[in-house]
Amino acid sequence: MNSTRLLTKNLIQNGIVSRFYYTNRVNKATLYSRISPLGSPDKSVEPELEDWLKNGKKIRVAELQRIIHDLRKRKRFTQALEVSEWMNKKGICVFSPTEHAVQLDLIGRVRGFLSAESYFDSLKDQDKTDKTYGALLNCYVRQRQTDKSLSHLQKMKELGFTSSPLTYNDIMGLYTNIGQHEKVPDVMREMKENKVSPDNxxxxxxxxxxxxxxxxxxxxxxxxxxxxxxxxxxxxxxxxIVANFYIKAGLTERAIDALKKSEQKLDNKDGTAYNHLISLYASLGNKAEVLRLWGLEKASCKRYINKDFITMVQSLVKLDAFEEAEKVLKEWASSGNCYDFRVPNIVIVGYAEKGLHEKSEAMLENLMEKGKVTTPNSWGVVAAGYRDKGQVRKALECMKTALFLTVENKGWRPNLRVITSILDWLGNEGCIQDAEDFVASLRTVIPVDRKMYHVLLKATIRDGKRVDKLLDLMKADKIDEDEETKTILGMKSS
Structure with missing residues (x-):
């Protein structure tokens, strides 16, 4: 099957589907239901807030706080800050140190620690509590400002604001982030000396x-x-965490013991926990435990998301359990989850790494037949495999598909070794139409060069056609003739 025939239909179908990705299941319109769907980070939420107010609808402080909490949880920090600042500006409620701490944290995330400092400095003395001091410390730590973090910590100590483990956790987190792990136990010791009980x-x-x-x-x-x-x-x-370090140290029995203890402590409905344990058992090469935990996760969790499938498929591919991985792919396909190419791509790339490029290509073709999106990178991986096997014609077909798909994936760049092999083959054996089509596609992704023109010259001469126009185009692209060009042109008279 020629995969390029499916591309235009594929792109159109997926464009239509993407426009209807979000469905509002809330029957009664609420402010939350108006703001929640505005997923784009650049989308301002203030017009929705103003419109809600303009239409005389009630603004409840609790709902605004819930919206801010939800947006923070979903890492939509700019929008969360916009709601918080609007709430403050409109005087919806008098900000307590808690609200100021939330806004300060959001300012730090969105605009950096210097803006967070300015906001902190503008606060009234009664609002400069352990909460706002702690929020500013967190801003410094997050941006790895070691000197500022330690200086600020000293002020907090002087004010008696270090009675919570959160403060010490921040500093231990700072040393972890900057790679100074040897300083973490010292902070822990200081914490205990100051009679602050460590938390989990x-x-x-x-x-x-x-x-x-x-x-x-x-x-x-x-x-x-x-x-x-x-x-x-x-x-x-x-x-x-303990199990992971035992695995790295090659202490398998201790790792399994830690994993068993971990399993005893997990919440049966926690998909993230199951994913983590599945990955660790995969690192141990234990397929039986990977499959057992997957069965438990499916039985315990009401619904499993694409991330769960990704973890499971990655683990099975890591174990070379491709038959089981394909079964999980079928479960995913019938799960009702939104399409995510990352799930099947794990198996596609896994087959390619094993040298089974025909299987990879067949999976990509099958997805395209169903109108599903694929990526140029995956087609490029398969093309590279065919090239390494000496099957340049098949590499050409896969690369043509990859180049076509760059319309939607403009950041992708083809493997130059593969491109060189294809160009050499086209110049020596390919027909003029294949050469022209491939070079035309290729120059939309990488700058045209002498190699491409040499291929076109060889194919044109071999086809018995004149090369005058090609030479003019070559000159227009500021590519001078060299000795190889002259040798190729000499083919006309031989």
Whole structure:
């Protein structure tokens, strides 16, 4: 089948579907239902707020706070900040230190720590509490401002604002982010000396630091201490982190023991936890446990999203379990989830890496027959495989499809080794039409060069046609003739 015939229909169909991606299931219009669908980061939400107010509808503080919380959770920080600033500007409620802390955090995320500093400095003294000081510290840490973070921490200590583990967690997080893991245990010790009880996150950061430093004894010591604390409820994540370091150290039995403890602690409805454990068992090469946990996840979670399928398919491909991976793909196809090419692409690339390029191509063709989007990168991977096998004609067909798809994927660039091989083949054996079509497509993606013109000259001469126009075009593109050009032109008289 010629895949390029399906492309135009494919692009049109997917364009239509994308316009109806969001469906508002809320029967009664609320302010939340008006703002939630505005997913584009550049889309302003203020017109919706103003329109709501203009139509005389009630503005409830609790709903605005819920909207801000939801937008932050979905990483739509610019829109969350816009709601917060509008709420403040309109005087919907008197901002407490909590509201100021939220706005300060959003300013830091959207505009940087300098803007967050300015906002903090403008606050009244009564609003400069542990919450707003903590929010500014978090801004400094997030942007890895070590000196400012430590200086600000000192002010917080002087004001008595370091009674919460959050402050110390921020500093441990800072040292983690800048790679100074050896300083994390010192912060933990200081925390305890100041009679601040570490929380789960404190212990997890410290366990991670010891693990990164390959100090497994230190990691185990902190884990035992954590397990002995009455105020700590052990969680699946901590044991998963420990298991990961055991896996890296090649300590399989200890890793499995930690994974079993992790499983005992997870919430049955937590898909993220199942995904994490599935990935770790895949790293151990344990297919049976991967499949068992997938069965548990499907039985426990009401619905599994594309991310769950991606984790499972990645794990199976990692284990060379392609038959099982294809079964999971069928489950995904019938799940009702929105189409996401990343899911089947894992298997497509996996087959290609195994040298089974025919299977990869067949999967891509099948998706296109169904009107589904594919990407130039995947077609390029298959083309590279065919090229390495010496099947240049097949590499050409796949690359033609990849080049056509760059209309929707303008950032993609073809593999130059593959392009060179195809051009050489076209110049020596290809027909004039194939050469012209391929070069025309290629020059929409990369700048035209002498190599492309040499291919066209060879194909044209071999076809018995004149090359005058080609030479004029070559000159217009400011590509001078060289010795190879003269040799090719000499083919006319031989």
């Amino acid at each position: 996150f404190s212990y997890r950061i410290c366990i991670n630091a010891y693990g990164v430093m390959s100090d497994l004894e230190g990691m185990e010591r902190i884990l035992k201490e954590m397990e002995s604390q009455s105020h700590i409820k052990m969680d699946w994540n901590t044991y998963a």
